[in-house]
Amino acid sequence: MVESTRSWLFTWAETRRCKGLKVAILGAGMTGLLAAKALAEHDIEFTLYDKNPNEGVSSSQGLHYLHDNCNLPLKPQIVHNYIIGCKDGEHPHEQYSRKLGTPLNNSLVELPAFSMVYNFQEAYKILLHLMKGNIQRCNFEADMLKYFLEKFDLVISTLPLPVVYPEATCKFVEVQAVRGRPRGIPKLPGANQVVYNIEENTNWYRYSRVFGVEWTEVKQGGEFILKKVVDSNFEPPDDRVILLGRWGQWNRKFLAHQAYYKILRRIEKYGF
Numbered sequence: 001m002v003e004s005t006r007s008w009l010f011t012w013a014e015t016r017r018c019k020g021l022k023v024a025i026l027g028a029g030m031t032g033l034l035a036a037k038a039l040a041e042h043d044i045e046f047t048l049y050d051k052n053p054n055e056g057v058s059s060s061q062g063l064h065y066l067h068d069n070c071n072l073p074l075k076p077q078i079v080h081n082y083i084i085g086c087k088d089g090e091h092p093h094e095q096y097s098r099k100l101g102t103p104l105n106n107s108l109v110e111l112p113a114f115s116m117v118y119n120f121q122e123a124y125k126i127l128l129h130l131m132k133g134n135i136q137r138c139n140f141e142a143d144m145l146k147y148f149l150e151k152f153d154l155v156i157s158t159l160p161l162p163v164v165y166p167e168a169t170c171k172f173v174e175v176q177a178v179r180g181r182p183r184g185i186p187k188l189p190g191a192n193q194v195v196y197n198i199e200e201n202t203n204w205y206r207y208s209r210v211f212g213v214e215w216t217e218v219k220q221g222g223e224f225i226l227k228k229v230v231d232s233n234f235e236p237p238d239d240r241v242i243l244l245g246r247w248g249q250w251n252r253k254f255l256a257h258q259a260y261y262k263i264l265r266r267i268e269k270y271g272f
Helices: 002-018 030-041 092-100 120-134 142-151 256-270
Strands: 022-026 045-050 077-084 114-119 135-137 154-157 171-179 193-197 204-210 213-218 224-230 241-243
Touching (some): 030 120, 092 204
Antiparallel strands (some): 077 114, 204 213
16 A cells, blocks of 8 residues: 555656646657647647648558557457468468568568557547647758757657658668559458468569558559668657657657557656
């Protein structure tokens, strides 16, 4: 009982200390909105800045879904994962690596049979409605960071890393994709699914259908180019800048929902 009381008092004291802070969030896409939600839950003052505050990343190309509801009223959905075109006596990730010329440590290493996901577009609409009064239009340029650090106690950036820090080494790879379903794909169970085709003589290698949106990634002949980050170990020189998001951190493994929990942990453990 005593330990529980101490823990509560510590959290209360840290939250009280946080309430005097002013935080700027650069980018009002999903990552920025989820960071804002964490701040709002602790009554921390914040302002979001975005060049297209009514659009954000929800309007960009590609497949978007959340891996956690972040305490939003969203219903979970199952995405089934399949692998076709396997050869006997060989691990799928080895065959996939050879087909695409990528490292062995790829998506097919310990691929789960299914994943639980949440509707990205629905979450985005809820968050945008909640945060609309805290969003200001701003076309950010790198030399503006000094201004934000003078005006705010902390800056959370979800913008692409080279936009904020041009000196950062940021590499990416381009993959080709088409909208829709590839020809000849077998019918597999599940309304939501991701199918990996590792047969080496077939052009397409990943088909995704999630919440009615279909994309197929191909080796050649794509209609669209999708960019994927190659991880960077860049750290901001000012510890008052927090980088969040796959593009903000330039970290391909960073998922949008992690922004919400990362800010919550920081507030609850360190007082931000």
